[in-house]
Amino acid sequence: MNIKKPPVPVPLLMLVGIVAISFSAIFIKWSSAPASVQGMYRLLFTSLLMLPFARPYSAAAFALKKKDWLLLGFSGFMLALHFLLWMGSLKFTSVASSTMIMALEPVFIMIGSYVLYKEKSTKSAILGLGIAIFGTVFIGWGDIGLSADNIKGDLLSVGGTVAVSVHMMVGQRLVSRMPSYLYSLIVFISASFVFAVYNLAAGIPFFDYPPKEWGIFVLLAIVPTVFGHILFNWLLQYVSATTVSMNILGEPVGASILAFLLLGEKLNGLQWAGGILVMGGLAVYLYAGRKKTTPAAEALQTAS
Template sequence: MNATKPPVPVPLLMLAGIVAISFSAIFIKWSAAPASVQGMYRLLFTSLLMLPFARPYSGAAFALRRKDWLLLGASGVLLALHFLLWMGSLKYTSVASSTMIMALEPLFIMLGAYILYKDRSTRAAILGLAIAIFGVVCIGWGDIGLSSDNLKGDLLSVGGTVAVAGHLLIGQKLVARMPSYLYSLIVFISAAVVFAVYNLLAGISFVNYPPREWGIFILLAVVPTVFGHILFNWLLQFTSATTVSMNILGEPVGASILAFLLLGEELTGLQWTGGLLVMGGLAVYLLSGRKKAVKVHESLQSAS
């Protein structure tokens, strides 16, 4: 993380990112293409959008060490695995249930940050996280485990959550010494290549999709990826991976509301209450977690 502040307050940028990523599950539900194809084109189109602006970072790319390239590759593999599992989960379970499980990501982040960086959270931060996690459980309570398909979707979402937690932890270490834009571009290209190899080996078509599907692929690249994931990667310069991950807890709220409006997925009073609890937990965490960012930065520097 850098000592400087972003031009726009971090909470506002977090909110914009949450709204953007909330559309991800909606676009995925609208698509009939395999999850691996959606993920491949989502990352490929995002990389193509980023490439024209990558020239200023060429020097930083040549300065990367072998260890950095290995970590970048690992981060790309984990990102591809995250998209493959989580996007696949939406074929079997509801938006509320899948995004609820994804919101458990901070638990894995906190555990990983403690193991790798000796990063301890404050009691107030843990309280905020507990409130938000309880709210997320309320959101998906009515859907989880109702059938074997739901259970399969739940397990896929858990696997995707573990993968993205590892991706974020690696990202936090790398952006401490390289531009976040370069990090995002290399990781997205790496993940797209992983998807391409997977689709090739699985015999999945690369091109036989109607125009509507191509439109969805582009929307997935522009809305939740550029204005969601890239924004969150950029924010790793100014705040910790745990804080970034915590704010993604807002996704189940936004995604569930959009699923109700656009997909007709009903929400119960318990789920609406859960949404309020999530936002309350976010507020508690944000108010208590700012001082911790400096300590995480120091740990990252000593681990480099």
């Protein structure tokens, strides 16, 4: 059986995705618009950018079963919930704290993948994950406070992490039987619709925002979404959801550095040390997961 390989080395694509999603928290911090509005336009503009290239996938869309459409809608709902909670968390806590908590995503996915897909991890991979998670604690340790706002932000980030973990696991199942581009487009449209309903019900205005905000909405669509989330969805054809989510552990490092340079959020020694641990754990995990990548990708291509 021929094993499908990506046209560009996976580590390079992962690096591009990590840098792209690291800008997400910066753009969100720069915006004063409600999180639900940011999320709605981020996904809507991304969908509009994708639509002109969707025609080759029309036959695949018509071939989808009712169960597939329900799962796509559910995945879109969970993605919208993720953005609503995580973007909202950045209004109350720092970039380092919020992205550190988001790094717990592989823990939820590893557990969920084992329960749903019987996907096992080697001891070395688990060790790498543990080192990286320990590093994320260092990153956010000097920034987590005991105020009501910080606690609220931390809890919102936890909720957003659970939501995106579910979204990723559903995505792993769906991209095994449909093009990843079509999956991303339908999910983004579904999520933007969820946001529109939410904003309408909450009485949040759709258009009353200055030019700066519209520019941020566009940047959110292009940088972290196209070169981040879409890229990660595409990579699900070649590697497992656990591996993809593990690479997102690089986001706290990139986001914390960008927050220091662009927002003036200072990093202490513990946070720098945490960044080194995260990248070290990531390297251990990727090295340990080399032998797993091939059968995992094969399983994704042959799943019913």
